[in-house]
Amino acid sequence: MIDVFSFIPFPESASFLEIQRHFLERTLNMDAIRDVLIGVGSVVGVILLLMLVIHLRPKKPYVPHDWIFDPQRIRDLLTVALNQRAKVELHFAMEGEARRPALRCSAVSVEKDAILLEASGLTSLSPRWRGRDVDCFFMLRNQESYAFYAFTSPIREITMRKDICLIRVAMPDKLESRQKRSYLRIVPPDEYMLGAAIWRGPDMPEALERNDLALWTRPSRMWLPGMREEFTIRDISSGGLRLHLPRHILAEEMDYIHVSTQFIIMLDLWEPDKAQRLRFWLLCRMQSPVLDFETKGMDIGTQFLAWAKPAESGGSNLLWLKLASSGEVEPLGNWIMRRHLEYFRESEQVLGFAQRQTA
Numbered sequence: 001m002i003d004v005f006s007f008i009p010f011p012e013s014a015s016f017l018e019i020q021r022h023f024l025e026r027t028l029n030m031d032a033i034r035d036v037l038i039g040v041g042s043v044v045g046v047i048l049l050l051m052l053v054i055h056l057r058p059k060k061p062y063v064p065h066d067w068i069f070d071p072q073r074i075r076d077l078l079t080v081a082l083n084q085r086a087k088v089e090l091h092f093a094m095e096g097e098a099r100r101p102a103l104r105c106s107a108v109s110v111e112k113d114a115i116l117l118e119a120s121g122l123t124s125l126s127p128r129w130r131g132r133d134v135d136c137f138f139m140l141r142n143q144e145s146y147a148f149y150a151f152t153s154p155i156r157e158i159t160m161r162k163d164i165c166l167i168r169v170a171m172p173d174k175l176e177s178r179q180k181r182s183y184l185r186i187v188p189p190d191e192y193m194l195g196a197a198i199w200r201g202p203d204m205p206e207a208l209e210r211n212d213l214a215l216w217t218r219p220s221r222m223w224l225p226g227m228r229e230e231f232t233i234r235d236i237s238s239g240g241l242r243l244h245l246p247r248h249i250l251a252e253e254m255d256y257i258h259v260s261t262q263f264i265i266m267l268d269l270w271e272p273d274k275a276q277r278l279r280f281w282l283l284c285r286m287q288s289p290v291l292d293f294e295t296k297g298m299d300i301g302t303q304f305l306a307w308a309k310p311a312e313s314g315g316s317n318l319l320w321l322k323l324a325s326s327g328e329v330e331p332l333g334n335w336i337m338r339r340h341l342e343y344f345r346e347s348e349q350v351l352g353f354a355q356r357q358t359a
Contacts, residue, residue: 069173184238194268198219210308212318
């Protein structure tokens, strides 16, 4: 039998004892260890102290950059609205109402602590609104563009002077600058929707062909009121829109419905203020396809990426443009804002509703 231990080389006994004695006789330098521990402890203490200060320091609340708190600037903007004879919309919150009644008013004066408004076409208003908060919106002209502002303040007083209804609203503590009109989303009025068309999938023009309509194929889907309604537009803003595809065409469209898929939609709109047609070509990106269990169709949220209008040279040429820095199609935003103002021009209905509530 082989003794495996005979193959392990052990050191000479004298050398082994010397090494063992060397380790046993080593003494620890306690002063050096103490200095190291004090240094590490000091660093850890400073870190913990900083963490405690950061944790206990009062956190500054987040304030959106488009909120205005300066009282003088608020007064100046309201004075501009007065000088421009801008309309001020008052939106009243109603319980159980799908749509909030609104009054379209004119600014009469900017007082020390209030704004005096005259309700257009309204001869009386229920006093029950006194003391209640009301949401106010107004728009200011700035050369060829518009700026939008909103605030919430209580109604201080409602008075009648020679069949004129005057509403005094408290001076707001803040204004919200709504430079991005994409927050405003409306259902396009049927009387102003002249038509629409969609190009998607293999029918969508290539990038190099998009400047010339003569190179485009026929649209994949069309909407012509009372004739061919293969989709509908549920709502629209200056930054995107929401399409609805009905059940009977949904199966044919499923191959093209994916998040981030791009398509082009043409909108043919009527501008009553100028008695002219507005036509937009909008490059869109799908964002949120959602099945509508009631209609068995599908709603598709989209975002605008670019837009085009007819080129000044005429013919079949298109001029493609980038979105504004706010991510909007500005001419479309202006059209939507004007339709929004028209939609809430219902003074008589508000009066009737208020009187029914107090009867």
